[in-house]
Amino acid sequence: MKDNPGGQTRIQRDKIAAISDAALDVFSTHGFRGSTVDQIARAAKLSKPNLLYYFPSKEAIHTYLLENLMDIWLDPLRQMKADGDPLEEILTYVRRKLAMSRDMPRESRLFANEVIQGAKHMGPGLETVLKPLVDDQAHVIQGWMDDGRLKPADPHHLIFSIWSLTQHYADFDVQVRTVLGERGKDPFPEAEDYLVTLFTRMLAP
Structure with missing residues (x-):
């Protein structure tokens, strides 16, 4: 991408935003290997040369998206406070990750595919x-576990389980809705209730 983002015009910022949004659709649907610059250009409603003015390659677009996504993706974990109530901090993290799966399914699939x-x-x-x-x-x-404020568990695998149980709803959305038998129904309220109950029973001292 062109340097000096602070010096970009509104039109340039709009073009970069359009390319990013289109690329997110294409990459999250087809994966990196299955995606092409031509597909992204068509989705962004730009000519291929116009797109390549802003990003020199498919790799550059993909890297730009991932670099921006990493900080957003990790923010809920950063917000977990050591001086908070342990169980509530864990449950808040679960809720935030589930909300991201609901609100950012394309980003979740982009990350998973990568x-x-x-x-x-x-x-x-x-x-x-x-x-x-x-x-x-x-x-x-x-x-927290050593202090008896949570039941013992491997903390790394606990974090992995939170990732898998929340991001499943974004990465396998069609499967979830098909199995539930109600494609138009929002699965997230019941998913939140279930996961909060699951982790409460698992971790409450």
Whole structure:
């Protein structure tokens, strides 16, 4: 992408936003390997040369989306406070992650596809950003458990289970709605009730 975003005109910002939104649709549907610049250009209603003025390649668009997504994706975990009530902090994290699956399904699928395909475009971020944060918060959770404020469990696997149980509703939306038999029904209120009950029973001392 062109440098100096602060010096962009409104039209340039609008074009970048249109490309990003179109690419999110294309990548989340087809994955990185199954997507093309031509598909993204068509979805953004731009010519291919116009798109390539802003992003030189499919890889550049994909990396731009992932770099912006990483910070948003990890924010709910960052918000977990060591001095808060342990169970409520965990349940709030579950609710936030489930809300992200409801409100940001394309982003969830983009992230999942990237990880499934080996995280080629965000590998460094997993090591330098995601892992240190998860380790820090796992340490906080372990402290709560050591103090008897939560039932014992492996804190890293607890975080993994929260990811899998919340992001499932975005990554497998069609399957969820098909199995429930009501494609028009919002599954998230019942999902929240279920997950809150599940983790309360698992962790309440």
